[in-house]
Amino acid sequence: MEADTPPAGFPPADNSDYSASNYLQASIANYLIIGSALFAIGYAYYSYWDLSKLVMTKDTLKVSQLSEEKKDEI
Amino acid sequence: MSSRKMPPQSQQEAFDEMQKIAELIRSGSDEFLKKEYTYLVVFCSVFAVLIYFAVDVPQSMGAKGYVPYTTMAFFVGAATSMLCGWMGMSIATFTNVRTTWACNTSIHEGFHVAYKGGKVLGFGLVGVAILNLQILIIMYRAMILPATLGSSDKDVVTYVRSLFEVVAGYGLGGSTVALFARVGGGIYTKAADVGADLAGKVCEGLEEDSPDNPGTIADNVGDNVGDIAGMGADLFGSLAESTCAALVISAGIIDILKRPDASYFPMMVPAMGIIASYISVHFVRIGEVTAENIESKLKHQLTISTSVMTVLILPLLFTLPASMNIEFAGTAYIASRWSIYACLMTGLWSGLAIGFTTEYYTSS
Numbered sequence: 001m002e003a004d005t006p007p008a009g010f011p012p013a014d015n016s017d018y019s020a021s022n023y024l025q026a027s028i029a030n031y032l033i034i035g036s037a038l039f040a041i042g043y044a045y046y047s048y049w050d051l052s053k054l055v056m057t058k059d060t061l062k063v064s065q066l067s068e069e070k071k072d073e074i
Numbered sequence: 075m076s077s078r079k080m081p082p083q084s085q086q087e088a089f090d091e092m093q094k095i096a097e098l099i100r101s102g103s104d105e106f107l108k109k110e111y112t113y114l115v116v117f118c119s120v121f122a123v124l125i126y127f128a129v130d131v132p133q134s135m136g137a138k139g140y141v142p143y144t145t146m147a148f149f150v151g152a153a154t155s156m157l158c159g160w161m162g163m164s165i166a167t168f169t170n171v172r173t174t175w176a177c178n179t180s181i182h183e184g185f186h187v188a189y190k191g192g193k194v195l196g197f198g199l200v201g202v203a204i205l206n207l208q209i210l211i212i213m214y215r216a217m218i219l220p221a222t223l224g225s226s227d228k229d230v231v232t233y234v235r236s237l238f239e240v241v242a243g244y245g246l247g248g249s250t251v252a253l254f255a256r257v258g259g260g261i262y263t264k265a266a267d268v269g270a271d272l273a274g275k276v277c278e279g280l281e282e283d284s285p286d287n288p289g290t291i292a293d294n295v296g297d298n299v300g301d302i303a304g305m306g307a308d309l310f311g312s313l314a315e316s317t318c319a320a321l322v323i324s325a326g327i328i329d330i331l332k333r334p335d336a337s338y339f340p341m342m343v344p345a346m347g348i349i350a351s352y353i354s355v356h357f358v359r360i361g362e363v364t365a366e367n368i369e370s371k372l373k374h375q376l377t378i379s380t381s382v383m384t385v386l387i388l389p390l391l392f393t394l395p396a397s398m399n400i401e402f403a404g405t406a407y408i409a410s411r412w413s414i415y416a417c418l419m420t421g422l423w424s425g426l427a428i429g430f431t432t433e434y435y436t437s438s
Contacts, residue, residue: 029338036345040201058089
């Protein structure tokens with residue numbers, strides 16, 4: 001779409017002071033939003049990686065032994 | 075009464091049993107989500123056609139006309155919501171078994187494993203949500219806004235508000251999926267819970283969540299798809315909706331539009347929330363977690379993150395104009411940046427107070 005053509009039904013563009021380059025052309029906001037979003041995704045992935053490093057072994061599992069009577073009952 | 079299954083008698087048996095149950099829950103949850111998302115894709119496609127003819131065609135933005143801007147935003151929102159639900163469910167089923175295993179060492183270890191799983195969903199969800207929204211705005215800004223915006227403040231407001239109105243399709247997509255994910259998953263989990271209880275507790279005299287009751291697996295699948303996948307989609311829906319609504323409202327205030335960074339204020343708040351959360355999660359390492367203090371540990375986390383957020387929002391206020399003329403229902407109001415801060419603080423601390431009050435009256 002041509003950049004300087006106004007949408008249908010909207011007031012015509014007349015090269016006045018209101019240049020679109022001034023509107024929604026944020027710098028601090030862009031850096032903050034995109035930066036923190038990427039940081040959050042990266043940190044989420046790091047947490048996942050940290051979690052996946054956890055190797056489960058049977059050694060720490062606590063097992064209560066049933067008595068012979070209890071086994072018979074079951 | 076049917077014969078009960080013998081509990082594991084050796085560590086190897088227990089380990090194998092734990093892995094087997096985890097795999098059953100994971101595969102059951104995957105299957106449910108696949109089915110639910112299949113129906114959701116069909117529903118969203120039909121709904122998208124309605125949006126196109128009801129919103130995009132009458133609005134007809136752009137010289138090429140009839141470009142489905144709102145419909146595209148709707149699809150991006152719906153897809154992101156599904157991604158958040160899937161992400162939540164996957165990480166939950168991945169973490170469940172590890173938490174159980176770690177709890178065999180100590181509650182402290184188990185808590186931290188579960189907390190890491192929560193961090194994956196929390197940070198991932200907010201990150202993906204605001205990144206997609208920001209990309210959408212940047213793209214639509216280039217596609218929709220002309221090089222010049224007319225000759226008056228009113229024209230500027232008209233253009234920018236229209237831009238944010240089409241972007242609001244993102245919130246609609248998110249909440250549409252969230253509705254189904256929450257309700258669909260919620261109904262399933264309740265049905266499984268009640269079914270398992272009726273068959274196991276009432277008819278067979280088994281304990282709640284007894285491993286001897288096959289319905290327990292269905293109940294656990296329900297917990298994952300309803301309370302986690304549904305919650306993930308719901309959280310995304312709430313974030314996307316509230317952000318889009320705030321963007322549309324701010325687009326009506328010319329004083330804000332004249333300061334480009336101020337236009338993005340509603341998105342800078344959750345972005346700052348990510349930093350506040352990152353700072354807060356480090357406090358969880360302080361002290362030993364026991365069965366007695368586990369709840370207060372989580373409450374402290376909420377209080378710390380709310381307090382950090384209260385401070386971190388302050389610098390953002392200076393991206394706003396010192397005073398703004400806001401017109402509402404034909405009446406003009408003048409608001410300062412501190413009025414906006416007061417609104418934010420009311421919402422932030424009310425959320426904390428509601429959480430604590432609910433917990434107080436429902437925990438005993």
